Amino acid sequence: MTDALETDDASTPDAPSPDAPSPDAPSRGAVIAVAAVFAVLFGLATLGPVSNLVALPQVYQVYGIGDAVPWALLVAGVVIPPLLYVAGLLLGRGRLLVHRAIVLVVALATTFALGFGLIAWVAALQPALG
Amino acid sequence: MADLEDDDDAALRWAGDEEQGREAPRLGGSAPVVVEEVAADEPAAPGSRGRRAVAAAFALPYLLYTVLWVFVVQRLTSGATSLPTEILWQFGEFLAMLAAPAWFAGTLALTRDGRPLARVGWLALGLGMLVPWPFVLDLYAALVIAGNLS
Numbered sequence: 061m062t063d064a065l066e067t068d069d070a071s072t073p074d075a076p077s078p079d080a081p082s083p084d085a086p087s088r089g090a091v092i093a094v095a096a097v098f099a100v101l102f103g104l105a106t107l108g109p110v111s112n113l114v115a116l117p118q119v120y121q122v123y124g125i126g127d128a129v130p131w132a133l134l135v136a137g138v139v140i141p142p143l144l145y146v147a148g149l150l151l152g153r154g155r156l157l158v159h160r161a162i163v164l165v166v167a168l169a170t171t172f173a174l175g176f177g178l179i180a181w182v183a184a185l186q187p188a189l190g
Numbered sequence: 191m192a193d194l195e196d197d198d199d200a201a202l203r204w205a206g207d208e209e210q211g212r213e214a215p216r217l218g219g220s221a222p223v224v225v226e227e228v229a230a231d232e233p234a235a236p237g238s239r240g241r242r243a244v245a246a247a248f249a250l251p252y253l254l255y256t257v258l259w260v261f262v263v264q265r266l267t268s269g270a271t272s273l274p275t276e277i278l279w280q281f282g283e284f285l286a287m288l289a290a291p292a293w294f295a296g297t298l299a300l301t302r303d304g305r306p307l308a309r310v311g312w313l314a315l316g317l318g319m320l321v322p323w324p325f326v327l328d329l330y331a332a333l334v335i336a337g338n339l340s
Contacts, residue, residue: 104278159300166296169289170319172282173259176266177323184327 086157094157095149098164102145105171109137109178116182128187137178141171240306245298248313255290258322263287266324290320 113134120129148167152160263286268279293316301309 105282107278108275108282155300162292162296162299166289166292169285169292170316171285173286173289173320173322175282176262176286177321180324180327184331 086160090157091160094161094164098145098148098161098168101168102141102171105168105175106138106141109134109141109175112179112182113138123189125187125189128185130182130185133178133182133185137175140174140178144168144171144174237306241301241304241309244306244309244313248294248317251317252290252294252313255317255320255322256287258325259287259290259320262322262324265328290316293320 116134117126117129120126144167145164148164149160152163155163263283266283268276270276270279294313297309297312297316301312
């Protein structure tokens with residue numbers, strides 16, 4: 061009986077050999093695909109802030125409040141998405157593919173939340189229009 | 191008697207068991223049932239109680255943030271004139287609503303084996319980054335107006 065159990069244990073076909081690569085390690089192609097998809101999404105998240113950076117100063121000029129352009133907030137809006145994208149890539153290094161995707165989803169969601177926060181600050185700091 | 195037991199054992203075997211290394215009958219009196227002992231009092235991983243306490247402490251603030259972001263998104267308007275811009279805006283609003291629960295869940299998942307202090311740090315950083323500024327600034331403006339009126 062003991063022999064039977066030992067045979068059963070020894071003949072387990074799924075036992076990984078120590079030299080085999082970890083089945084959890086993501087393939088390079090999958091990693092690049094995830095990074096590319098999120099690069100596009102972060103790029104889309106950058107469009108709005110870039111548009112604000114270009115258009116808002118002109119609007120402020122038209123209304124005669126050109127000196128009150130919130131440059132720091134506008135530039136921050138453009139810088140934050142690529143910054144969080146790179147941070148997400150760095151934090152995801154060496155992790156499972158699904159964990160990399162989770163990190164990048166959180167970074168993307170944070171990007172949009174920060175973007176709406178910046179829009180609110182720009183509106184709050186806007187001087188009264190004469 | 192021994193033959194009778196052998197017959198019982200034979201009835202409890204499947205064809206091909208020998209090739210798979212299962213010489214013993216799957217059930218039956220002659221085969222002792224192997225019970226894997228589950229250690230009920232197995233010691234928890236170090237720091238797991240601390241990590242759980244941290245998660246519980248941060249759950250309420252993150253829930254509040256989620257509710258506030260949902261409230262904020264209801265009040266935001268894009269003013270977009272093109273469909274792609276409007277779609278992108280809606281997508282952003284959707285993700286902004288998900289930001290707080292995603293940060294919370296992501297932190298719990300990715301710091302499962304880490305130190306409790308690391309979990310505290312990431313959760314605190316999330317609370318700092320995900321402040322629902324549109325709500326806060328609207329509330330501040332409303333309080334200023336109310337103060338001026340009174």
